[in-house]
Amino acid sequence: MVDDNAAFLDNLQELLGDAGYEVRGASSCRSAREHAKDGFDVALVDLRLPDGDGTALAAELKNGSPDSEVVLLTGFATLETAVAAVRAGACAYLMKPCAPQELLLTLEQAMRQVRLHGEKRELARRAQMTEKLAAVGTMTAGLSHEIRNPLNAAALQLSVLERRVRKLPDVQQGPLLEPLLLVRDEIRRLDHILEDFLQFARPREFRPGSVDVRELVRRVVDLLSGQAEARRVALEKAPREEPLPPVAGEEERLRQVLINLCLNALEATPAGGKVTVSAGHEGGRVWLTVDDAGPGVPPEVRDRIFEPFFTTKAQGSGLGLSIVHAIVTQHGGTLEVGTAPGGGARFILQLPVATGEPVAVRRA
Incomplete structure (x- = not known):
């Protein structure tokens, strides 16, 4: 909430707080920029501020938080200010003093837009994840056997080699076992990675x-x-x-x-x-x-x-x-x-x- 009228700011903070909103007040553009760094859902911005123009601040806030919304407030509405509000990316334009019900309704509409932005972002994220899953499935189907077979053969031969090494005198085992066990652990790691691919690409039927x-x-x-x-x-x-x-x-x-x-x-x-x-x-x-x-x-x-x-x-x-x-x-x-x-x-x-x-x- 950005307004240099302290009494008006206090009244709206109390009204919106009682309605369940968490409100942070600012009396200047500079103060608003500092508050905006912590994130916000909706900004209520007065057109006339002591250190700048509310329309320019609205555009700045909107550019900095594209998923948030801005509502402009003014006591001197003109066609020019309304057009400027639209260009600044404001979702609504209210005359001061505004009726409490009108303000709350406007805020709820703005919050609905914020939720829609969040849902769109989540849908885009899920679509991207789905594409990755499809890529995993295609790749896994073609490479699983090609990778698993040589891994199994290598693991088997290492087991045979380890048994032979352990039959040697203790003094000879140490220098031979150390690299052998290292290779065995790396093969196991590769096998686990392959298992991750297989499980992720082909999830089992759910039986709760x-x-x-x-x-x-x-x-x-x-x-x-x-x-x-x-x-x-x-x-x-x-x-x-x-x-x-x-x-x-x-x-x-x-x-x-x-x-x-x-x-x-x-x-x-x-x-x-x-x-x-x-x-x-x-x-x-x-x-x-x-x-x-x-x-x-x-x-x-x-x-x-x-x-x-x-x-x-x-x-x-x-x-x-x-x-x-x-x-x-x-x-x-x-x-x-x-x-x-x-x-x-x-x-x-x-x-x-x-x-x-x-x-x-x-x-x-």
Whole structure:
């Protein structure tokens, strides 16, 4: 809200605040530019400001935030100012003083436009992801056998070679085993990458059942405790007194999701840090969070972190989190990334509670 009339600004801030809007006030173009850096949905801008023209400011704000909307306010409406408002990209033009209902209606229309911008952006992102998925499917179908066969042959010959080397005297084994084991690990890594491609391109049929979330968390934490200890990172499940209902899904695939999220958290957390897995439920959904003590996920990366082939790691296919996101979506759930209380990354998984049968509740 940009207006140099302090009384008018206070009145509108109170009115819009009571209507549920979060309002930031500015009395000049300079102040408005500073507020705009933090982002906004709708800007209400007076035409006459002490340090500039409201129409020029409206165009500047619109150019800086194309998905946001601008509403111009004026007490001196003319045909010229109306035309200038349209050219500046304003979605509406109100006369001061305006009736509260007219202002609220105009704001709701502007917010509807903002939501439409967001939906269009999401549709464009999904279309781009669909194209990538199609490319993965085509490539995988043609290359899977061509790659898997020599990988299997190489792994077999390495196993034979390893058995022969281990029959040698201990003093001779060391220099031979070190490069051999390195090659074996690299073959395994290639095999895992190929498996990611296959799974992402050809997802299995979904057959949901009832999954005990408490047991799921316990198994994953127990399974990864050795890797956490090797990294000198504490992997813990947060204590919980309230009961948790089962979720609808496939236990094996949800375990894969949680393992992937925990492994990423362990990799991001420095020695001496802690990774915490928490669970709870609200309404008809159960939530799981994985918090790490790493550097966190930068805001500019969060919108892309689930895209196929996108990765911030030096190695990897960039499909791990994409597969996780696809599994969660297939389960009717959501997966988001945020900031953990300690400043690291927090992945928030939400899944629907199992329905169609009596809900057996156990204490976690």
